[in-house]
Amino acid sequence: MNIAIFRTDRLGDMILTLPMCTVLRAEYPDAHITIIARKENSVLLSRCSDAFNTVIFEEDFEKWDIWTIAGILRKKKITMVYFPRPRFEEICASWIARVPLRIGSAYRWYSIFLNYKVPDHRREAKFHELDYNIRLIEYYTHKKYPKQSLISPIVHEEERKNIRSQLSSIAQKEITKFIIIHPGSRGSSVDWSIDNFGLLAQELERLTDYTIVITGTAPEQEKCLIVQSYCNKAINLCGQFSLQEIMALLKETSLVIANSTGILHLATALHTPVIGLYPNDPSVSAHRWGPYSQNSKVIKPLPEKVNGGWNDDMSLITVESVVQLVKNMLE
DSSP states (O other): OEEEEEEOSOHHHHHHHTHHHHHHHHHOTTOEEEEEEEGGGHHHHHTSGGGOSEEEEETTGGGOOHHHHHHHHHHTTOOEEEOSSOOHHHHHHHHHTTOSEEEEESSSGGGGGOSEEEOOOGGGOSSOHHHHHHHHHHHHHTOOOOOOOOOOOOOOHHHHHHHHHHHHHHHTSOOOOEEEEEOOOOSSSOOOOHHHHHHHHHHHHHHOSOEEEEOOOGGGHHHHHHHHHHOTTSEEOTTTSOHHHHHHHHHHOSEEEEESSHHHHHHHHTTOOEEEEOOSOGGGSHHHHSOOSSSEEEEOOSSSEETTEEOOOGGGSOHHHHHHHHHHHHO
16 A cells, blocks of 8 residues: 655644654555655654655645646555645645545535545644544544654754754853743744743843743744844844754753744654643634643633633733743743
């Protein structure tokens, strides 16, 4: 059997999809499992390669047309394909390629091209995103699988040593323990304000003996500079490290604090303690997108509802409440 999983979106989504490989490998020990993904996830997948057999990347995935995708599925002789995030081009291509088993959401107009339509409305957030992904497999096999764990990317000891050395070189002193603040996100949720992240960094520097490290992608440089303006002793690594180096950094840190974003899920997969800041709307809430770990905490605006609607006013999360949560986790 040749199985394919399409996950052509971002880092966090891929991290929450990879446990499907664990279940599929147990269910079909002799199967060949192929991940079809964006090029930007290549580093992550190269560090999780024991979970599957093959990865197919595309530099500019949005330019892949239906016929290109169908040709790949035919060439790989795919017999079962899963669509955790349904896209028309991908699902239609699987039909054109005559993949025998096509499994995905029942609630898209192009679900007519699937022959196993899973009746889950993900926006209702009755389950976590990772659990929704596993439910795709359960729907076909009619089995209930144990709760899964995230697949942890491999980080080599030498990489961890190099990161500590680089941090100490930047700070011009030995860094023994540090907290990562990651203020940016891709805008898929509702974020805590940049100024609040800055005030948080300021307070943590004043109240603890942990070095504050600010991380972000190159386009988030302005946000990171604002946070740094509140906390001059903080180390600003925004846009300076590769994803491979970021993984080593996340493995070494004592705590990561972030909005709902891929770095939070990556830290969780690496068994690093995290604090996530989330709104209450079920479709973007921690119940669906929160860190998938017992070694994590989530903070959200209270009360959960206002005037009969979900309360997504992130300004109601006070700096003081996050500071207290940090202190509790570091004790």
